[in-house]
Amino acid sequence: MERNVQDIRIGKRIRHDIGDISSLKESMKRYGMLNPVVITESGTLIAGYRRLQAARELGWSTVRVKIMPNTDEADLIEIEIDENLHRKPFTEDERTDAFLQLERLRNPGLLTRILRGLRSLWRRFLGLFTRSR
Incomplete structure (x- = not known):
């Protein structure tokens, strides 16, 4: 499923500094968006803030999304924490x-x-x- 990037709302986030996304933008230009951003049914971003920002800076009009139904504010925070804590970089x-x-x-x-x-x-x-x- 795709959604217009301008229709995705960014609410209160734990991560305030997205850092340098130039390499992410290069990757997305070359391979596309490998993982969709995650949003609520109403279009509020849950996970994928850096990917969404990179897509916006690249001038993309739409991005792939995964919709998480029935999410409350605590769910939003848990999912954002989960996405950012459980990744393991290469040794x-x-x-x-x-x-x-x-x-x-x-x-x-x-x-x-x-x-x-x-x-x-x-x-x-x-x-x-x-x-x-």
């Missing part, structure tokens, strides 16, 4: 692995050349070590 190792996989898929020749070069250096190193004996 440093996971992030590194993800970028290595992406690089391997985008530039397989480069990675192959690097690995061959490292193997050649290793063989030279071993050759120097065995000659010195």
Whole structure:
């Protein structure tokens, strides 16, 4: 379901500072909105404040929404807390692995050349070590 971005009302929020959303806007330009914003039946934003703001700044007229029926003020706060507390960012190792996989898929020749070069250096190193004996 979609809703006009101007029809979504932003009520009292826990998060006041949305931070830098430039990378989010780039992602949304490239892939679209991966997760819909969550609103009440009357159109008040529950979750997805940064996504909504990014969509507005990108000039989008509509966004995908999920409507949560029968929500009271306590539900709104609980859902906002829940969305922001239960996400887990990548560990440093996971992030590194993800970028290595992406690089391997985008530039397989480069990675192959690097690995061959490292193997050649290793063989030279071993050759120097065995000659010195």
